Structures are given as C-alpha cells and as structure tokens.
Amino acid sequence: MYQATSVSELQQYVQHWKDHEESIAFVPTMGNLHQGHMSLIEKGQSLCDRSICSIFVNPMQFGPNEDFNHYPRTLEEDIEQLEAIGCDLVYMPAASELYPEGLEKITQVKVTDLTEIFEGAHRPGHFTGVATIVLKLLNIVKPDISVFGKKDFQQYRVISKMVQDLNLEVDIIGSETTRDSNGFATSSRNQYLSEDQKSLAPLIYKTLEESATRIAEGETNFKRLEKRAIERLNQAGFETDYFCVCSAETLKPASAEDRRLVILVTVLLGKTRLLDNIEVDLG
Numbered sequence: 001m002y003q004a005t006s007v008s009e010l011q012q013y014v015q016h017w018k019d020h021e022e023s024i025a026f027v028p029t030m031g032n033l034h035q036g037h038m039s040l041i042e043k044g045q046s047l048c049d050r051s052i053c054s055i056f057v058n059p060m061q062f063g064p065n066e067d068f069n070h071y072p073r074t075l076e077e078d079i080e081q082l083e084a085i086g087c088d089l090v091y092m093p094a095a096s097e098l099y100p101e102g103l104e105k106i107t108q109v110k111v112t113d114l115t116e117i118f119e120g121a122h123r124p125g126h127f128t129g130v131a132t133i134v135l136k137l138l139n140i141v142k143p144d145i146s147v148f149g150k151k152d153f154q155q156y157r158v159i160s161k162m163v164q165d166l167n168l169e170v171d172i173i174g175s176e177t178t179r180d181s182n183g184f185a186t187s188s189r190n191q192y193l194s195e196d197q198k199s200l201a202p203l204i205y206k207t208l209e210e211s212a213t214r215i216a217e218g219e220t221n222f223k224r225l226e227k228r229a230i231e232r233l234n235q236a237g238f239e240t241d242y243f244c245v246c247s248a249e250t251l252k253p254a255s256a257e258d259r260r261l262v263i264l265v266t267v268l269l270g271k272t273r274l275l276d277n278i279e280v281d282l283g
C-alpha cells in the first residue's frame, strides 16, 4: 500500500492511475478504523480499480466542548488493517497542509436545510466542518466515487446534497451499516460501553426493525409509533434524544405520502451517544 502525506505526492499516484484509465474509489475517515470502515473500502473496491483511504482527524468538525485532543489515534493499527484488505493508498495529511492559515481563515461550506436538525442541532457547526473537509478532500483526490456509511445517515445526506448542489463530478455511494449478529451497529463509540450496556444495545435496532415493519404493514400514525418506541427505549434504560420517522430525502418529518422513509434514532447509553437508523422503502 502506498502512503502519502502531501497533496503533490498523493496526486502523482492518482494521475498515474488516471493515465492508465483506472477508476478510483475514495473513503475519507478520521482513523481508529474498525470493521465498518473496512466494509466502506471493500464497497469501493467492488466498484473501482483503485481504493484510497484518507485518515485525518478534522479539527473543524469538533465543537469547543468536544474532545478533539483525546479523539483516539491508532495510526499503526489502521495502516495494518488497510494493508490487510488491499487498500491501494492511504493519505494522511497534516492539519497544516489542509488548513495552512488556520481554521479561522478557511472558506466554509454550509449545506442548507439538512444541517441544523438532529446531529446538527446537537453539535452546532459540525456539518459545516464535515462538508468543508470533504469538499477539500474530494477536490484533492478527484475520485470517481466516494463511499460513506449510512450509519451516519444525516452525514451521508449532507454530503450527497453538497455534491448535487455544487455540481461535483463524483458519485456518492451510501454503504449499508455493519452490524453484529444481534443487529447492533458497529461504531468507534462501542468501545466505551460496559458489558451490561453492550447486552442492552441491540434493542436499538430491534425497535427500529419493529417500527419499520409496522410502517411497511400500513401504519401511518408516525407520531404514535415514535412515542411508543421512545417509551420502550427509555424504559429499558436508554435516554432517547430523538426517534423520528423522516423523509429519506429531506430528513423532514415524514408524511403519509412519502414513499422513501428513514427512521433516525439517537440514544444515550450511560455517557455514550449511539446513532442508528433504518430505511423503509414503500415503493
């Protein structure tokens, strides 16, 4: 696997592949890689000739009360994992390369509508940080496709909207969430859970699945469905931030006419914030 830390180094490899008419899949990450990230790279590999992964803990998407300095950095293990699945190149830029004049002076990309709700309401400015770094990385790498996990469904929608609104020439691919045998979604945050919390966690997806089944069977009273799901999760020991049946396109509360839905949920389990979702396609 090639390793690049500067834009010019990275672009030499990319140009070489483009000269040989090889297609390129790009997966941006913040490192601390797990099975979920590997599945994104594998998805990219299944669609393109070459795969590139970036590892950059982006300071711009952390709020003032969020612990950027303590975000887990596991570069050696990350590189080993990428090598093991045959990733072609890892790009590991320094902050000074991407933000040469500091964070304050950089042009910001604010995606409208989708970024003030749900995780955007909980983390003001977060999605502007995400959109800005992703746009920069897409412009640097110039891939044919870029793969994002649907586990962070709102992030996937924000990036898709940015690419559409700004006419970027890249296909954004949403990749299905990796789950354990009980349906619990893989996430870097799972490492913070105790054994007891881990045994409770599969109830999140179970509740999503049951709600999705009820909608597929004709339930249109989404408010009642949401209320029951929240009661169930809270009684079990979660503190539910939101459980919301939305349009999969706009993330606005779904109406009975919407055909493509997503149920978004975020709960606190102890101090750990867990996100999950399920799509419901009514055809």
Ligand code: PAF
Binding pocket: 028, 029, 030, 056, 058, 061, 130, 133, 134, 152, 155
């Ligand atoms: O999902 C992430 O890990 C980050 O938000 C991303 C997309 C790599 C941007 O920093």
